[in-house]
Amino acid sequence: MTSSFSNLSLAEPLARAVAEMGYESMTPIQAQAIPVVLTGKDVMGAAQTGTGKTAAFSLPLLQRLLKHENASTSPARHPVRALVLLPTRELADQVAQQVKLYAKYTNLRSAVVFGGMDMKPQTLELKKGVEVLVATPGRLLDHIEAKNAVLNQVEYVVLDEADRMLDIGFLPDLQRILSYLPKERTTLLFSATFSPEIKRLANSYLKDPITIEVARPNETASTVEQRFYSVGDDDKRRALKQIVRQRGITQAFVFVNSKLGCARLARSLERDGLKTTALHGDKSQDERLK
Structure with missing residues (x-):
């Protein structure tokens, strides 16, 4: 298995963006997940924050969406085709920024919606049409109910930091959101731990997923040095x-x-x-x- 981005058969616009961002070697989750996601299979990935998983799901997902790429200004030509759900506003914002950078040389549009902000600017952006929508569950449901987000053409859904979404109590929201999506789709679930709840979620919503585990549970990333001080x-x-x-x-x-x-x-x-x-x-x- 190759560990260099230049050996991936990424389309030229994506390869150019990645090279510009200085990406050279893939992290373990990228080396294992990208080829699988490119085949369109469901994935259950064990990976912590900071292991490079945003690229692991975004790049192959963008590659597969390039067949829909078009320069039309009509919103109807840009329906939501990929949905990325995250537990917190800050994570959603961070992932959305990455996706924008990866897609900058394509005609694929992306947007982010999360709570704590006025809905109007988000609504305007959604009404223009976006292929990749990054969201926190509560705010996405607000937009679904307001008919700003139509999800009947979604081909990919990513549940990122799934364990944290369940910790925060998002399970009912996730179930509602997933009920709006087409049955025929690819689902990617990433979680730091595969708890019984996560496994149940995977069994309900993933089809024969490929399991990718690059870190033992609760193991610290190899780039982290830990020190412990005992003080009162x-x-x-x-x-x-x-x-x-x-x-x-x-x-x-x-x-x-x-x-x-x-x-x-x-x-x-x-x-x-x-x-x-x-x-x-x-x-x-x-x-x-x-």
């Missing part, structure tokens, strides 16, 4: 500041277990002269995007 509760903040300073860290993500704790820690770091921003569920979508 009262010393955590001091330890964090010391690590940041000693290691000369210029950018860091710090995960905190509550909104209040997050806001307090950000203020404390800010007082110590470290440029800090808090990001949590009580922020508006505009603040989150900023």
Whole structure:
């Protein structure tokens, strides 16, 4: 199996976009999933965030949609043919940006819809016609109910971060969305873990899927170095500041277990002269995007 993007028989517009983005070697999930998705088979992939799975499903999916590519301005000539569902607004936005970059030299259109934002601009974009729609489940249902999104020509559906979608309680929404799709379609499901719930979802909605597992459950990506520090509760903040300073860290993500704790820690770091921003569920979508 090849591990170089240049050895994939991608269509010229896609190959050009990929080369421009500096992609050379494929990650394990890409090397295993791309050839399978190109055949049109259903896939159940075990992969964590950060393993390159957006390219693993987007590139072959775009390749297969090129047969529908057209330069017509008529929305009817650009129905939704691929649907990508994600659990959070930020992930949806990130995946949509990647898809736009991969498709930039094609006539395939893509759009993203998620909550926390005004529906009007999203509606205008959907009404113009898009082939690839990236969405969070709740907002997609709003658009389906408003007749802005018609899904009767969908050929591909991707459930990305499926375990997290189930954790957030999206199962009823997912079932409703899938009921609007044609029975004849390709379904790709990606999840960090194959829990019993995920397996049930796969059994209900996937046909003879090819299972691709590139990481053992709960295994950290090989690019990640882990360190563990044992400190008392009262010393955590001091330890964090010391690590940041000693290691000369210029950018860091710090995960905190509550909104209040997050806001307090950000203020404390800010007082110590470290440029800090808090990001949590009580922020508006505009603040989150900023």
